[in-house]
Amino acid sequence: xxxxxxxxxxxxxxxxxxxxxxxxxxxxxxxxxxxxxxxxxxxxxxxxxxxxxxxxxxxxxxxxxxxxxxxxxxxxxxxxxxxxxxxxxxxxxxxxxxxxxxxxxxxxxxxxxxxxxxxxxxxxxxxxxxxxxxxxxxxxxxxxxxxxxxxxxxxxxxxxxxxxxxxxxxxxxxxxxxxxxxxxxxxxxxxxxxxxxxxxxxxxxxxxxxxxxxxxxxxxxxxx
Ligand code: CA
Numbered sequence: 460x461x462x463x464x465x466x467x468x469x470x471x472x473x474x475x476x477x478x479x480x481x482x483x484x485x486x487x488x489x490x491x492x493x494x495x496x497x498x499x500x501x502x503x504x505x506x507x508x509x510x511x512x513x514x515x516x517x518x519x520x521x522x523x524x525x526x527x528x529x530x531x532x533x534x535x536x537x538x539x540x541x542x543x544x545x546x547x548x549x550x551x552x553x554x555x556x557x558x559x560x561x562x563x564x565x566x567x568x569x570x571x572x573x574x575x576x577x578x579x580x581x582x583x584x585x586x587x588x589x590x591x592x593x594x595x596x597x598x599x600x601x602x603x604x605x606x607x608x609x610x611x612x613x614x615x616x617x618x619x620x621x622x623x624x625x626x627x628x629x630x631x632x633x634x635x636x637x638x639x640x641x642x643x644x645x646x647x648x649x650x651x652x653x654x655x656x657x658x659x660x661x662x663x664x665x666x667x668x669x670x671x672x673x674x675x676x677x678x679x680x681x682x683x
Contacts, residue, residue, distance in 0.1 A: 461485055461486060461487045462486055462507040462508065462576060463487045463488075463489070463505060463506045463507050463508075464481055464487070464488050464489075464507065464509070464510060464572070465488075465489050465490075465491065465497070465500055465505075465506040465508070465509045465510070466478060466481070466491070466509075466510045467490075467491045467492075467494070467500075467501070467509065467511045467512055467520065467523065468490070468492070468512040469492050469512060469514075469515050470512075471492065473561075474490050474492070477565070477568070478490060480565045480568075484569060486572075489505075492516075493515055493516045493518070494516065494517045494518025494519060494520065494523045495518050496517075497511065497515065497518075497523055498526055501523070501527050501533065502527065504531075506533060507533070507534070507579065508534045508535070508572060508575055508576060508579070509536070510536050510538060510568075511523060511524060511535050511536070511537050511538065512538045512539075513537055513538065513539045513540070514540060520537060521553060524537070524553045524554060525553050533579075534556045534557075534579045535554070535555050535556055536555070536557045536558065536559060536572065536575055537555045537557070537558040537559070538558075538561055539558055540561045556578065557571050557574070557575055559571055577623070587619065587622040587623065587625075588622070589622060589625055589669050589680050589682050590667065590669060591603055591604045591665070592622075592667070592669060594615075594618065594619060594622055599615065603661060603664075603665045603667070604665060606665075608660055609660075610657075610660065611656075613639075613653055614653060614656055614660070616638050617634065617638050617650075617653050617654070618657055618661075618680075620634065620637050620638050621670070621678065621679070621680040622680060624680075625682075626680075627679060628673045628676050628677050629677050629679065630676060630677040631651070631678075633677070634650045634677065634678070635649070654670060654672075654678055657670060669682070
């Protein structure tokens with residue numbers, strides 16, 4: 460079934476171009492040209508994802524997002540004309556799933572849409588697994604051989620990212636970028652530190668070998 464995307468964007472030319480590209484990819488698309496009608500449509504429950512411009516007439520994208528989040532966890536990708544850290548921080552603080560800076564390449568937008576929809580699938584109760592390890596993303600629970608494992612938020616996020624990319628080797632830089640993001644302050648060896656925590660709580664505690672080091676490249680989680 461085609462996923463439904465709501466595009467809230469007051470620049471009509473850009474909106475039309477994005478709409479065409481999304482339809483070409485097989486998505487169903489509706490448009491709104493101001494914040495107020497965008498919020499109204501987003502609330503209808505008829506969509507799988509919202510692309511939300513920040514600078515909008517009537518209600519700003521940030522305000523739309525804030526009001527929408529009181530009642531809905533629908534994935535929202537913010538479109539921002541300004542590559543400003545402040546916008547990104549307040550957008551993510553208000554519950555945006557991702558953001559993209561205009562002008563953007565359509566391929567990048569499509570990749571972010573796919574990622575946000577994939578994460579939604581996880582939130583909707585999908586189980587991520589590797590061998591005897593299972594992660595229930597929605598309930599924020601991790602079990603090994605049926606036994607619960609306590610993880611900190613960062614450990615959970617890192618493990619989730621590894622599981623979502625099971626079998627793919629991820630570099631330290633890629634992990635830092637995806638798990639810690641732009642608000643990261645500290646040393647790049649944080650990844651190694653948290654991998655050690657995960658290994659001790661998972662592999663060592665249960666006698667498994669799930670998290671592998673690929674020397675000079677990074678880490679991968681795979682089944683034995
Ligand atoms: Ca705008």
